[in-house]
Amino acid sequence: DAGVIQSPRHEVTEMGQEVTLRCKPISGHNSLFWYRQTMMRGLELLIYFNNNVPIDDSGMPEDRFSAKMPNASFSTLKIQPSEPRDSAVYFCASSFPGLAAYEQYFGPGTRLTVT
């Protein structure tokens, strides 16, 4: 079975440009999470969805960040305009209530570099 799929794996862009990160969760999983990982701050939860509905977006840094989940098999995280401080690895994870204690399965991440 395919795991969580993220694209692109690497993204290099210039400050001010729009960046869109994509995620396909594991089929049948109804919770989806977006994280950002940096050396300084570790793994931070940005937003999570349950049944395609955003539940908690308190981790979204500011209005430049937005996330959507139009259906159960696809989600996007958009940064517009991007800034150098947004450089990080962004992970998507999915989960299913039937799993013990809501264990999460992570994608391989998107490494974003904003110059």
Add this chain to the structure above:
Amino acid sequence: TQLLEQSPQFLSIQEGENLTVYCNSSSVFSSLQWYRQEPGEGPVLLVTVVTGGEVKKLKRLTFQFGDARKDSSLHITAAQPGDTGLYLCAGARGSNSGYALNFGKGTSLLVTP
């Protein structure tokens, strides 16, 4: 403020040594999970502990959940180079609409031959 504090932050040992890493919090969690992350990859779940005082073993890895469900430890016996990675603990907060995880910053382990 980090809800989960992990220690040590970095650990470099030689193959065959034993080690313990810790995950501490002032909050109570319904469950606690340990993940291992290798460079260029996402975290991979190792184990979930749910009951206070619970001990789980995974080959050479022993996980313990504190009696009060606020802390946990991971002990590795006879470490091998393949154990190298970032070890993350995560606590489940829980809600009726889904469980979000609070992650610690991790312990970066290097095992040299």
